Amino acid sequence: MHDPATILxxxxxxxxxxxxxxxxxxxxxxxxxxxxxxxPW
Numbered sequence: 557m558h559d560p561a562t563i564l565x566x567x568x569x570x571x572x573x574x575x576x577x578x579x580x581x582x583x584x585x586x587x588x589x590x591x592x593x594x595x596p597w
Contacts, residue, residue: 571577 567579
């Protein structure tokens, strides 16, 4: 999740980026911790 370039590179093996593509990551977004900002967790 912290390396979008790698995610897109690997997704290109399956997805056709010459066509409209939508990626939904709502199921995992709550589990991502922003380690670059301090916060109460």
